[in-house]
Amino acid sequence: xxxxxxxxxxxxxxxxxxxxxxxxxxxxxxxxxxxxxxxxxxxxxxxxxxxxxxxxxxxxxxxxxxxxxxxxxxxxxxxxxxxxxxxxxxxxxxxxxxxxxxxxxxxxxxxxxxxxxxxxxxxxxxxxxxxxxxxxxxxxxxxxxxxxxxxxxxxxxxxxxxxxxxxxxxxxxxxxxxxxxxxxxxxxxxxxxxxxxxxxxxxxxxxxxxxxxxx
Amino acid sequence: xxxxxxxxxxxxxxxxxxxxxxxxxxxxxxxxxxxxxxxxxxxxxxxxxxxxxxxxxxxxxxxxxxxxxxxxx
Numbered sequence: 001x002x003x004x005x006x007x008x009x010x011x012x013x014x015x016x017x018x019x020x021x022x023x024x025x026x027x028x029x030x031x032x033x034x035x036x037x038x039x040x041x042x043x044x045x046x047x048x049x050x051x052x053x054x055x056x057x058x059x060x061x062x063x064x065x066x067x068x069x070x071x072x073x074x075x076x077x078x079x080x081x082x083x084x085x086x087x088x089x090x091x092x093x094x095x096x097x098x099x100x101x102x103x104x105x106x107x108x109x110x111x112x113x114x115x116x117x118x119x120x121x122x123x124x125x126x127x128x129x130x131x132x133x134x135x136x137x138x139x140x141x142x143x144x145x146x147x148x149x150x151x152x153x154x155x156x157x158x159x160x161x162x163x164x165x166x167x168x169x170x171x172x173x174x175x176x177x178x179x180x181x182x183x184x185x186x187x188x189x190x191x192x193x194x195x196x197x198x199x200x201x202x203x204x205x206x207x208x209x210x211x212x213x214x215x
Numbered sequence: 216x217x218x219x220x221x222x223x224x225x226x227x228x229x230x231x232x233x234x235x236x237x238x239x240x241x242x243x244x245x246x247x248x249x250x251x252x253x254x255x256x257x258x259x260x261x262x263x264x265x266x267x268x269x270x271x272x273x274x275x276x277x278x279x280x281x282x283x284x285x286x287x288x
Contacts, residue, residue: 154240155256156247214247 052116106142167206
């Protein structure tokens with residue numbers, strides 16, 4: 001059998017163009033998020049910040065005497081409008097297949113909703129209590145966007161992602177252990193959510209380093 | 216692994232982005248293969264050869280001597 005016979009020489013036509021691949025270099029120093037994506041993530045953050053703020057003002061307005069009766073309704077309507085804006089932006093990012101921007105947007109929305117004072121809501125009516133769980137929605141969307149992002153990567157991007165996650169894991173592991181020792185020496189206790197932030201940050205740094213290697 | 220991807224691409228007057236779209240990979244991957252920083256998987260290497268209607272050896276050339284020959288019998 002000759003070499004030509006055992007080596008397939010393809011005569012098939014070129015495969016169709018498949019658009020929509022995500023450039024993971026977007027996470028590196030040559031960050032090139034589209035202007036639309038930057039606008040959407042910024043608006044998303046603004047909307048997510050507005051929701052707890054308006055809900056907080058609404059809970060205060062209910063207990064404050066002397067206020068116009070429509071003030072509370074106006075604040076609550078504003079909170080719903082902000083929630084509608086956030087939902088609309090998430091939908092727009094998902095329809096555009098801009099999962100990297102959606103991942104970022106989900107992250108900032110989660111932190112914006114997580115940081116607000118949940119005490120009055122937790123102690124509120126049956127309708128107010130579920131609002132405490134609001135940060136779980138952007139958290140779920142972030143996870144969904146991340147999984148879509150991973151599924152859409154090609155083999156090199158998957159390798160870069162794997163290396164970056166390894167960096168993130170090792171850095172977070174080392175930082176967690178180191179800080180637990182420092183806490184014993186008297187440093188203040190830190191909420192577990194910051195370890196999540198450390199993981200994401202070190203992952204992004206890992207992406208920048210790994211992307212650079214293949215440039 | 217050396218390759219002639221850049222030459223083949225230039226013959227067809229395709230940009231890296233255009234080739235990446237045809238292969239269903241990112242432009243970053245095409246660039247990394249061209250510069251020899253990344254060796255593609257077998258399915259992708261065959262896909263590249265198929266796209267340019269060449270044999271895989273015409274596109275990719277291992278720099279190292281044949282490993283099979285160095286193995287003990």
